[in-house]
Amino acid sequence: MSADENAEYAAVIEIDLNEITEPILCCPNDPDDVKKLSDVQGEKIDDVFIGSCMTNIGHFRAAGEVLDGEGFADANLWICPPTKMDEVQLKKEGYYSKFSAAGARIEIPGCSLCMGNQARVRDNAVVFSTSTRNFNNRLGNGAQVYLSSAELAAAVALKGALPTPAEYLNVVEPKLEDKTAEIYTYMNFNQMVGLGEFSFS
Numbered sequence: 433m434s435a436d437e438n439a440e441y442a443a444v445i446e447i448d449l450n451e452i453t454e455p456i457l458c459c460p461n462d463p464d465d466v467k468k469l470s471d472v473q474g475e476k477i478d479d480v481f482i483g484s485c486m487t488n489i490g491h492f493r494a495a496g497e498v499l500d501g502e503g504f505a506d507a508n509l510w511i512c513p514p515t516k517m518d519e520v521q522l523k524k525e526g527y528y529s530k531f532s533a534a535g536a537r538i539e540i541p542g543c544s545l546c547m548g549n550q551a552r553v554r555d556n557a558v559v560f561s562t563s564t565r566n567f568n569n570r571l572g573n574g575a576q577v578y579l580s581s582a583e584l585a586a587a588v589a590l591k592g593a594l595p596t597p598a599e600y601l602n603v604v605e606p607k608l609e610d611k612t613a614e615i616y617t618y619m620n621f622n623q624m625v626g627l628g629e630f631s632f633s
Contacts, residue, residue: 483512491582498586506592
């Protein structure tokens with residue numbers, strides 16, 4: 433996607449990504465309450481949810497790589513790809529095996545915990561989610577929900593708590609190093625062959 437040459441904007445916000453040296457989270461229960469990981473590190477997490485329609489297949493691959501070979505997660509781990517197409521591809525690539533080895537509860541494609549309409553966490557659980565909203569009672573009654581990336585979600589699931597920035601980097605960077613091009617390759621409809629094998633019913 434690219435902007436029209438004559439596009440006009442109400443405002444232009446420039447962000448120097450070199451100044452962002454650690455993950456940023458939305459804190460319970462307001463997507464506008466944004467803090468650095470170092471400000472909230474150590475918080476115990478009961479459930480980790482990797483899903484929502486705003487995730488793409490690269491997020492699941494990245495999480496799978498971080499989880500791979502690390503044993504069972506210390507938090508309840510929920511995995512829910514947004515579409516059947518993602519599910520089929522992740523299975524083909526062996527990521528469902530990685531999720532299962534981490535003890536994940538793998539949901540049918542859809543909303544699941546993101547909307548709290550296919551499943552709910554226990555009352556008053558502390559949750560880490562890759563979804564885009566964390567309003568009161570959305571994922572479960574009284575749930576306190578942090579929002580951030582799938583990469584951090586995998587690290588949180590393994591630890592059962594919000595890690596320090598150093599712990600995050602130590603677990604994530606070695607797993608993703610030299611693999612980012614293949615991990616974050618999107619499934620672009622216009623470039624895919626054999627779409628007939630997928631069911632969209």
